[in-house]
Amino acid sequence: MGIPTSAASYAPGQEKAPAALRAAGLVEVLRAAGYEVVDRKDDPPVWRWRPDHADLRAQNLAPTVEYVGHTRQRVARALADGNLPLVLGGNCTIELGVVAAHLDAGRRIGLVYLDAHADLNVPDAVPDGALDWMGVAHMLDIEGARRELAGIGPRRPLLRPGDLALFGFQPERATQFERDQIQKLGLDVVTWNAIACDPEGEAAKLLDRWSARFDQLLVHFDVDVLDFFDAPLSEDATGRGTGLTLDQTARTLAVLAADPRLSALTIAEVNPAHGAEDGSSIRTLAAMLGEALGTVGSVSGDADR
Numbered sequence: 001m002g003i004p005t006s007a008a009s010y011a012p013g014q015e016k017a018p019a020a021l022r023a024a025g026l027v028e029v030l031r032a033a034g035y036e037v038v039d040r041k042d043d044p045p046v047w048r049w050r051p052d053h054a055d056l057r058a059q060n061l062a063p064t065v066e067y068v069g070h071t072r073q074r075v076a077r078a079l080a081d082g083n084l085p086l087v088l089g090g091n092c093t094i095e096l097g098v099v100a101a102h103l104d105a106g107r108r109i110g111l112v113y114l115d116a117h118a119d120l121n122v123p124d125a126v127p128d129g130a131l132d133w134m135g136v137a138h139m140l141d142i143e144g145a146r147r148e149l150a151g152i153g154p155r156r157p158l159l160r161p162g163d164l165a166l167f168g169f170q171p172e173r174a175t176q177f178e179r180d181q182i183q184k185l186g187l188d189v190v191t192w193n194a195i196a197c198d199p200e201g202e203a204a205k206l207l208d209r210w211s212a213r214f215d216q217l218l219v220h221f222d223v224d225v226l227d228f229f230d231a232p233l234s235e236d237a238t239g240r241g242t243g244l245t246l247d248q249t250a251r252t253l254a255v256l257a258a259d260p261r262l263s264a265l266t267i268a269e270v271n272p273a274h275g276a277e278d279g280s281s282i283r284t285l286a287a288m289l290g291e292a293l294g295t296v297g298s299v300s301g302d303a304d305r
Contacts, residue, residue, distance in 0.1 A: 002042035006049040007060040008131035013271035018088040020272040033294030057123035071097025089268035100153035110214035115222035120178040168225040203255035216263035253292035
């Protein structure tokens with residue numbers, strides 16, 4: 001399902017990602033990998049970023065909350081139908097809707113946040129007003145979070161600190177406020193360079209030490225965890241020469257996706273305009289996802305997964 005919004009972004013682009021991934025053949029790639037795919041299309045309509053002069057610290061808060069709500073409703077329907085949602089963003093903030101839908105269903109969930117950023121800022125901590133790097137702060141209901149977003153689910157906070165693992169984190173790209181929150185909350189953090197050295201091993205170690213108490217696992221994949229030189233796909237083009245390669249990311253996702261508790265995968269922050277003009281960058285991403293998810297049967301031993 002596509003959630004075509006860039007309301008929480010720094011600039012336009014991510015609202016085009018769901019359509020671009022379909023045009024790149026993602027549905028066909030997943031079917032070739034052995035999945036039965038129900039394409040729920042893009043809904044609601046595309047919402048393109050624009051400056052919000054009424055609230056400079058929390059730009060486009062109302063549409064961001066609206067699209068989180070749409071995500072929650074659509075994921076809830078998919079879960080009720082027995083499907084495993086693949087949610088195509090759009091913004092990182094849509095993860096709040098994925099989490100809320102699972103809590104609505106009474107699930108005990110853990111969230112693996114595969115992202116270069118911790119997204120732990122709040123509006124008063126940073127001047128740019130982009131809610132995209134504030135989503136985790138609102139899931140944890142950190143002081144300063146806006147109630148409209150932090151209170152969107154069936155409980156507040158949506159997540160407790162132990163429910164979250166920051167995976168692929170790049171400390172040098174964090175604000176001091178985020179670093180302080182990580183230390184204060186005692187969050188589980190695995191940096192990108194540790195994963196780059198041993199993708200399968202680090203993913204397996206995370207699941208072994210952290211995930212036993214959860215009924216289901218959610219995986220959030222922000223493409224800014226990728227080295228922009230290897231895959232120029234992210235909204236944030238500053239991650240140049242640091243971050244994971246496509247191959248390392250595929251190997252990481254394969255282990256996470258093979259866990260039988262996987263209940264949703266969200267892909268966020270793809271900006272089609274940053275890739276190759278002929279669309280090859282998006283096609284490469286789609287192929288990588290097919291490679292990662294296509295290994296699930298062989299890794300998990302469940303050929304019908």
